[in-house]
Amino acid sequence: MIDFISDSVLDSAVASLEKLVAVPSFNTEDSGFSGAPFGAGPRAALDSVLEIAADLGFATFCDPDGYYGYADVGSGDSIFGIVCHVDTVPAGDASAWSFPPFELHRSAGVLYGRGVQDDKGPTVAALFAVKAILDAGFSFDRKIRFIFGTDEEILWRCLAEYNKKEVPIDLGIAPDAEFPLIYAEKGLQQSYLVGEGSSELFVDVVDSFNAVPSAAFYDGPKLAGVKQALKEHDFDFLDDDPGLTVVGRSVHAMNAPFGVNAIDRLAIALADVFPEVSVLQFFKKYGEEAHGFNLLGDVSDEVSGQLTFNISSLQIDPAESKIQIDLRIPVTVDHDELIAKLSRVVAPFNLKYVDFDYLKPLYVKTDSYLVKTLMASYQAVSKDMTSKPQISGGATFARTMPNTVAFGAMLPTTPDHMHQVDERWSLADMKLSMKILAEAVYRLCVK
Numbered sequence: 001m002i003d004f005i006s007d008s009v010l011d012s013a014v015a016s017l018e019k020l021v022a023v024p025s026f027n028t029e030d031s032g033f034s035g036a037p038f039g040a041g042p043r044a045a046l047d048s049v050l051e052i053a054a055d056l057g058f059a060t061f062c063d064p065d066g067y068y069g070y071a072d073v074g075s076g077d078s079i080f081g082i083v084c085h086v087d088t089v090p091a092g093d094a095s096a097w098s099f100p101p102f103e104l105h106r107s108a109g110v111l112y113g114r115g116v117q118d119d120k121g122p123t124v125a126a127l128f129a130v131k132a133i134l135d136a137g138f139s140f141d142r143k144i145r146f147i148f149g150t151d152e153e154i155l156w157r158c159l160a161e162y163n164k165k166e167v168p169i170d171l172g173i174a175p176d177a178e179f180p181l182i183y184a185e186k187g188l189q190q191s192y193l194v195g196e197g198s199s200e201l202f203v204d205v206v207d208s209f210n211a212v213p214s215a216a217f218y219d220g221p222k223l224a225g226v227k228q229a230l231k232e233h234d235f236d237f238l239d240d241d242p243g244l245t246v247v248g249r250s251v252h253a254m255n256a257p258f259g260v261n262a263i264d265r266l267a268i269a270l271a272d273v274f275p276e277v278s279v280l281q282f283f284k285k286y287g288e289e290a291h292g293f294n295l296l297g298d299v300s301d302e303v304s305g306q307l308t309f310n311i312s313s314l315q316i317d318p319a320e321s322k323i324q325i326d327l328r329i330p331v332t333v334d335h336d337e338l339i340a341k342l343s344r345v346v347a348p349f350n351l352k353y354v355d356f357d358y359l360k361p362l363y364v365k366t367d368s369y370l371v372k373t374l375m376a377s378y379q380a381v382s383k384d385m386t387s388k389p390q391i392s393g394g395a396t397f398a399r400t401m402p403n404t405v406a407f408g409a410m411l412p413t414t415p416d417h418m419h420q421v422d423e424r425w426s427l428a429d430m431k432l433s434m435k436i437l438a439e440a441v442y443r444l445c446v447k
């Protein structure tokens with residue numbers, strides 16, 4: 001096995017990462033000029049990464065509308081995609097960081113800065129891993145295309161544009177998760193159920209789609225009766241005076257069955273006190289069964305397990321009632337059939353199904369050429385023979401491209417600091433990740 005990644009290759013990658021981290025690139029959507037649909041930051045980061053790629057000798061292209069860019073190297077009949085993103089989440093509380101979030105800082109062998117794990121670090125790591133193979137004297141028999149998105153953290157409109165305007169890749173990786181690889185990601189459906197209002201009851205509790213709500217406040221009519229109902233169900237709540245707060249336990253929506261849904265519990269108690277409000281009866285039917293079993297029966301497959309069904313809002317006013325739901329759908333389940341069934345099931349509660357956002361599932365078979373080659377590359381470099389290909393309820397860009405899986409760039413042993421204060425990645429882990437990436441590209445793309 002050739003060791004492509006020397007310390008000087010690592011150093012060059014870090015120098016480029018420094019440039020990229022120095023460009024704050026969280027979504028602002030208000031740049032006021034064309035060519036920057038998600039704000040000036042993501043656009044500047046796109047320009048910066050294209051400059052880094054051009055300096056490496058890759059042929060770069062920037063979408064005139066500013067949604068995405070790409071960098072090509074090598075040639076051949078098929079395209080191997082490396083799908084990345086240069087937008088990040090905001091820094092959060094900048095004063096809580098040990099170092100300024102938009103200056104790459106090196107301390108005790110660890111790199112700090114917003115984006116070093118997600119996804120600027122892996123992006124630069126992959127760029128320099130590919131360059132190192134060229135520098136070792138090899139050439140590629142596929143075209144390798146780095147695709148740089150600018151809207152991964154919000155709505156993925158960048159790659160929607162790519163898929164509208166560009167030729168598809170033939171196979172690829174998205175280094176935006178964990179090694180060894182993720183070959184199956186559930187379909188992700190976010191929707192509303194909308195029904196009739198109530199002149200009697202006003203409720204307004206809203207959490208984000210992808211979280212099991214940990215608290216639900218109520219301060220409305222029949223408060224004593226609602227408290228009584230909560231006690232009868234043995235649901236925890238705080239007496240707020242005025243009002244009450246039902247207490248749950250938040251987890252990510254993809255793990256909804258392991259959380260405690262405060263909004264669901266409030267609604268179940270309210271249903272006892274306000275039996276005439278039809279939306280509440282829906283919650284009684286749903287119960288506390290976050291696989292959606294009471295509504296839809298067993299929805300599962302062998303590859304990716306069971307459906308998860310999270311409810312994260314309840315709004316009732318005189319005009320209408322509204323619930324937001326997040327479904328993670330097993331990869332082989334027919335999406336349209338499932339949604340048709342759900343629409344039928346909610347109809348007796350006078351609820352109408354309204355689509356918000358859908359991401360189709362990712363599924364590349366574990367005995368495919370791509371997965372087998374990536375696994376072998378990972379094992380050859382890391383010597384980790386126990387980690388298995390993963391399935392996930394989460395979402396990476398891999399699912400937007402044909403025959404593409406999430407591959408790295410974090411090791412299974414790398415602590416996850418993505419989206420957090422003091423986002424950081426150790427140089428040792430970065431170097432090992434670059435070796436794995438280089439080995440995989442070498443096996444897949446070198447003659």
Ligand SMILES: [Zn+2]
Pocket residue numbers: 085118119152176
């Ligand atoms: Zn990411």
